[in-house]
Amino acid sequence: xxxxxxxxxxxxxxxxxxxxxxxxPLAADEKVLIDARHARWASPYGLTGLLALAQTREVRxxxxxPESDETLSYWSRTGFFRYAEELFDLHGTVPRxxxxxxxxxxxxxxxxxxxxxxxxxxDRIQQRAQNILQRELSxxxxxxxxxxxxxxxVCQNVVEHAGRGGWVAVQTYRWQRRLGRRxxxxxVCDAGIGFRRSLExxxxxxxxxxxxxxxxxxxxxxxxxxxxxxxxxxxxxxxARNFLGKWSGKLxxxxxxxxxxxxxxxxxDAPLLEGLAPxxxxxxxxxxxERTVERGDEHAADRAADRGVAxxxxxxxxx
Amino acid sequence: xxxxxxxxxxxxxxxxxxxxxxxxxxxxxxxxxEIEHLLADTPGRTLTVIDFSHVGLLDYSCADEVxxxxxxxxxxxxxxxxxxxLFRGMQESHLDAIEAALVRYGxxxxxxxxxxxxxxxGYVADDEQRAWxxxxxxGAADVATVAASLGADAPAAERLLNGLSDRRLLMRHDExxxxxxxxx
Numbered sequence: 358x359x360x361x362x363x364x365x366x367x368x369x370x371x372x373x374x375x376x377x378x379x380x381x382p383l384a385a386d387e388k389v390l391i392d393a394r395h396a397r398w399a400s401p402y403g404l405t406g407l408l409a410l411a412q413t414r415e416v417r418x419x420x421x422x423p424e425s426d427e428t429l430s431y432w433s434r435t436g437f438f439r440y441a442e443e444l445f446d447l448h449g450t451v452p453r454x455x456x457x458x459x460x461x462x463x464x465x466x467x468x469x470x471x472x473x474x475x476x477x478x479x480d481r482i483q484q485r486a487q488n489i490l491q492r493e494l495s496x497x498x499x500x501x502x503x504x505x506x507x508x509x510x511v512c513q514n515v516v517e518h519a520g521r522g523g524w525v526a527v528q529t530y531r532w533q534r535r536l537g538r539r540x541x542x543x544x545v546c547d548a549g550i551g552f553r554r555s556l557e558x559x560x561x562x563x564x565x566x567x568x569x570x571x572x573x574x575x576x577x578x579x580x581x582x583x584x585x586x587x588x589x590x591x592x593x594x595x596x597a598r599n600f601l602g603k604w605s606g607k608l609x610x611x612x613x614x615x616x617x618x619x620x621x622x623x624x625x626d627a628p629l630l631e632g633l634a635p636x637x638x639x640x641x642x643x644x645x646x647e648r649t650v651e652r653g654d655e656h657a658a659d660r661a662a663d664r665g666v667a668x669x670x671x672x673x674x675x676x
Numbered sequence: 677x678x679x680x681x682x683x684x685x686x687x688x689x690x691x692x693x694x695x696x697x698x699x700x701x702x703x704x705x706x707x708x709x710e711i712e713h714l715l716a717d718t719p720g721r722t723l724t725v726i727d728f729s730h731v732g733l734l735d736y737s738c739a740d741e742v743x744x745x746x747x748x749x750x751x752x753x754x755x756x757x758x759x760x761x762l763f764r765g766m767q768e769s770h771l772d773a774i775e776a777a778l779v780r781y782g783x784x785x786x787x788x789x790x791x792x793x794x795x796x797x798g799y800v801a802d803d804e805q806r807a808w809x810x811x812x813x814x815g816a817a818d819v820a821t822v823a824a825s826l827g828a829d830a831p832a833a834e835r836l837l838n839g840l841s842d843r844r845l846l847m848r849h850d851e852x853x854x855x856x857x858x859x860x
Contacts, residue, residue, distance in 0.1 A: 480697065593737055
C-alpha cells in the first residue's frame with residue numbers, strides 16, 4: 358500500500374512540518390507518494406527538505422510534480438528535478454532545466470558531500486552574491502563576503518558531521534506578508550546523523566538525564582560545542598551567529614525532534630521547539646532581510662554589534 | 677633570513693590549480709602542511725612573510741587550520757624552529773576570520789596593513805599592547821628603554837618583552853627586541 362502525503366500549497370520551513378507529521382508514523386520501508394500537485398510556491402528549505410526526505414526512505418518514494426506550469430517551471434529552474442529524478446519515481450513529465458538568468462536563484466540546488474563541493478558552491482555564488490545582495494538587499498560588498506563565509510561554514514557542517522551528503526540552495530525573494538521586504542535565504546538540508554548523534558560520538562562524553570535533540574542543538578549552536586575536542590572547532594556556527602547578529606538575520610536549525618532559532622527582532626519565532634516529528638539529519642535555514650536603515654544612521658547596526666562584543670580579548674591594536 | 681610565501685600559490689600548488697578561496701578544513705590543513713614543509717627547509721632563525729594579497733575568501737574553519745594551528749605550533753614551549761611571521765595583504769573579512777580563530781587559543785600575530793604600518797591581531801593584554809607599541813615606534817628597543825616608555829620597572833618590562841618574544845610578536849636579538857614589520 359502506498360501512503361499519499363500532500364505537499365502544502367506553500368512549502369517552507371513551517372509548513373514542511375505538516376509533511377513530516379504525516380511521514381512520522383510510517384515505517385521507513387513503507388511506500389510513500391509525495392503529492393505536490395497543488396503546490397504553488399516552495400522555499401529553498403522546502404525543496405532541499407523534500408530531497409532529504411527521499412533520502413530517508415528505504416523504498417524509493419514517488420513524487421507527483423506541481424500541476425501549475427509556473428510552479429513546475431520554477432522548481433525546474435532551481436535544479437530540483439535534477440536530483441529528484443535520482444531519488445523519486447516521478448509521476449508525469451517535468452521540464453528540462455535550462456540555464457537561467459533569473460536573479461532570484463542565487464544558487465541552484467547543489468549537492469554537498471565533500472570538501473570540493475564547498476569550494477564549488479563558494480566559487481559559483483561569490484560574484485552573483487555580491488551583485489545581487491548589494492542591488493536588491495542593500496548589503497554591502499564586505500557583508501556579501503561574510504555571507505559567503507557563512508554559507509561555506511554551514512555547507513561544511515554537512516561534510517564534517519552528517520555522515521552523508523545533503524543539499525544547499527540560496528534564493529532571494531520578497532517576503533511581503535511577513536516582513537514587507539526582500540530577503541535572501543540559505544537552506545542546507547541533510548538526512549544524516551544529526552546534531553545529537555554527532556555530539557554523542559565524542560569519546561568519553563557524559564550524557565545527562567536531559568540529553569536530547571534540543572539540548573544537543575543548544576550545546577552546538579549556543580555554546581559552540583563540537584564532537585571534536587579541538588579548541589578551534591565550533592567556529593563556523595559562532596561566526597555565522599556573529600554575522601547574522603550584525604545583519605538582523607535569522608538562523609534556525611532543525612535536527613531530530615527539535616528546532617532551535619536565533620530570532621531577530623523582526624520575527625516572533627520560538628527560540629526552541631521540542632517534540633516535533635522525528636526526522637534524521639539537520640535542516641538549516643538562514644534568512645537575511647533587506648537593509649532598511651534610516652539615512653544618517655547607516656552604521657547603527659555595526660555599533661550595536663560592536664557593543665555586543667565589547668570586552669572580548671580580540672583586538673586589532675596598532676601603530 | 678626573510679622568506680615570502682604567497683598563500684594563493686601555495687593553495688594552488690598543494691590543493692587545486694583552480695582554487696582561489698581558502699575554504700574548508702581539509703584545504704586549510706593542506707596549505708598549513710605545505711607552509712611547514714617550506715619552513716622545515718630553512719634552519720635557524722627566519723622571518724616569513726605570509727601574503728594573503730591574492731586570496732579571495734577565507735572562512736573561519738580555514739583560518740583556524742592555516743593560521744591558528746601554524747602559530748600554535750611555533751609559539752609553543754617547544755617550537756620546531758625559531759620562526760617568526762609577518763602577515764600581509766589581509767582584507768577586513770580575512771581579519772575577522774583570523775581574529776576569531778586566534779582568540780580561541782589566546783594567540784596573536786603581526787599584520788602589515790595596506791598603509792605599510794603594522795598591528796597586532798588576536799589576543800593581547802593591554803600592557804602587552806603598550807610594550808609592543810613602544811618597541812614598534814622605535815623599531816627596536818632594550819628593556820630599559822621600554823620600561824622608561826611605559827613608566828614600569830625593568831623586571832616588569834622584561835617580563836612583557838620576553839612574553840611577546842615567546843609569542844613570536846617581537847624578535848629578540850641580544851639585548852634588543854625588534855618589531856616585526858617596522859616601517860622604519
